[in-house]
Amino acid sequence: MTDRTILIVGTYDTKDDELNYIAGVIRGQGGGVVTMDVSVLGDPTEPTDFSKHDVAEAGGSSIQAAIDSGDENTAMQIMAQGASTLVSRLCADGRFDGLLVLGGTMGTDLALDVCNAVPLGVPKYIVSTVSFSPLIPAERLPADVQMILWAGGLYGLNAVCKASLSQAAGAVLGAARAVEKPDTKRLLIGMTSFGKSFLSYMVALKPALESRGFDVAVFHATGMGGRAFESLAAQGAFACVMDFATQEVGNFINGSAIHAGESRLTAAGRAGIPQIVSSGCYDLVDLAGWQPMPEALQGLPSHAHNRLLTSVVLDAPRRRDVARALAERVAGAKGETVFVLPTQGCHALDRPGADLCDPDGLAAFVDELTKVCPDNVTLKALDAHINDDAFVDTVLATFDDWLARGIVPRP
Structure with missing residues (x-):
């Protein structure tokens, strides 16, 4: 039995090891995990709960359209639209209690859209190589988003980035357990x-x-x-x-x-x-x-x-x-x-x-x-x-x- 479920979003074609590591830490602490792949070109080592095809189609497009665009930025915006739509739907259905998105600049760009699709009170964490950077405009940050610097996380697992990733996993699961959501009945x-x-x-x-x-x-x-x-x-x-x-x-x-x-x-x-x-x-x-x-x-x-x-x-x-x-x-x-x-x-x-x-x-x-x-x-x-x-x-x-x-x- 798991008490809280965390949705993990990332490009599983390039960050499969890191994303699976986070999932393992969450499960090791008694949490549940739902996974979503926002890759375009490659595939994960193991199927995710929501594939890249599910994501693209949720935004009214397709992986082939993303590939045919011939532009990495355009392709990731297609995936950002689909991921935001799908995450919003899953949140409304109560499918997860907390959200963690992992990425570099591309993944962070997508993560900001995804987190904005989730209401106040649902823990949302972005683990990014550019956390706290002036690259991130204030107007794109959700009211209660948390960011964790992904130190040493450009390519592959290592002792440095494991320290960041494990803390992020514990933080989002702990937040999902502890959060007191806003009382919408009180004006x-x-x-x-x-x-x-x-x-x-x-x-x-x-x-x-x-x-x-x-x-x-x-x-x-x-x-x-x-x-x-x-x-x-x-x-x-x-x-x-x-x-x-x-x-x-x-x-x-x-x-x-x-x-x-x-x-x-x-x-x-x-x-x-x-x-x-x-x-x-x-x-x-x-x-x-x-x-x-x-x-x-x-x-x-x-x-x-x-x-x-x-x-x-x-x-x-x-x-x-x-x-x-x-x-x-x-x-x-x-x-x-x-x-x-x-x-x-x-x-x-x-x-x-x-x-x-x-x-x-x-x-x-x-x-x-x-x-x-x-x-x-x-x-x-x-x-x-x-x-x-x-x-x-x-x-x-x-x-x-x-x-x-x-x-x-x-x-």
């Missing part, structure tokens, strides 16, 4: 923020919303947190969105690597989820503190948050650029959207007398956003700071109005 509100020293509204808002019967998930909007937030919004996981820390948009348009993709601040709107938006830390661009300052941002004031993170303070013209970028992203929203604009500042360090205070820059941002705010968005200019009680009160008044009118469902 969820998604909120973005930073630490309490910068943005403090969540301290009052979270218990207030919980007292109304909602669960509240607060996402740290430093690139990956915003990506997870967008991913879940796209899946319709939220009953309402409170997207107050939208700095990742400014990061993106100013060339920072600490961003959540071009589509940040769009998923909730596309899904028709009611959203209250604000401008927390709009004036800052986060950069990796250990990298040289980009030439385009040199000469601007900066704040070293820690050894990992430095924030550059934008000047007035760049703040106007951010205002336009925010407006463009909410313009496509299909659901009710309110933008609460605190005209006295948007983080702890821009209050009067604080280190990053720039009244002229703030005035430029407020002026530009007021001019370009789209017609589908209700703009609520608030003569207060984002960390004032008035901000929380305005948000709750909007939310309670939506509850009364049925825009947000009642728990």
Whole structure:
């Protein structure tokens, strides 16, 4: 008897030994295994539970079509489409409890699509030679994916790569045994923020919303947190969105690597989820503190948050650029959207007398956003700071109005 079953996906024509090794470790720990081959040219030493033909056909194609394409990239995209479709179907049928995908750059490209086909709460692990690499764009990462570096794994089994593979096998099986899946019966509100020293509204808002019967998930909007937030919004996981820390948009348009993709601040709107938006830390661009300052941002004031993170303070013209970028992203929203604009500042360090205070820059941002705010968005200019009680009160008044009118469902 096995208590949890792990689906293992990989190219069995080139990584047969490694994939079978992982399966052996999982079985040795009492887990079950289902295997899926996403090869194109070769065959495994032993049949897999789902063959490469099953995979290609699930995506509406065939192995012959992949071969005839004459291009490795095109062929693997055919397999990625088929594997994603098949894995989604198997997940819905309850055929596995956790997912592990193994690969180099080709396999990782496919793995990202496959893992995005599996919902939050189902453990999903990518074992890759390029884990943690800047090759992997933030917008392709699922909200709860785990990545393990496949050290020494370019070709064949060895003592180094066995250490990585065995840990990956134990990790996915352990996660499948331990995971507490989200309670979808309790309505969820998604909120973005930073630490309490910068943005403090969540301290009052979270218990207030919980007292109304909602669960509240607060996402740290430093690139990956915003990506997870967008991913879940796209899946319709939220009953309402409170997207107050939208700095990742400014990061993106100013060339920072600490961003959540071009589509940040769009998923909730596309899904028709009611959203209250604000401008927390709009004036800052986060950069990796250990990298040289980009030439385009040199000469601007900066704040070293820690050894990992430095924030550059934008000047007035760049703040106007951010205002336009925010407006463009909410313009496509299909659901009710309110933008609460605190005209006295948007983080702890821009209050009067604080280190990053720039009244002229703030005035430029407020002026530009007021001019370009789209017609589908209700703009609520608030003569207060984002960390004032008035901000929380305005948000709750909007939310309670939506509850009364049925825009947000009642728990």
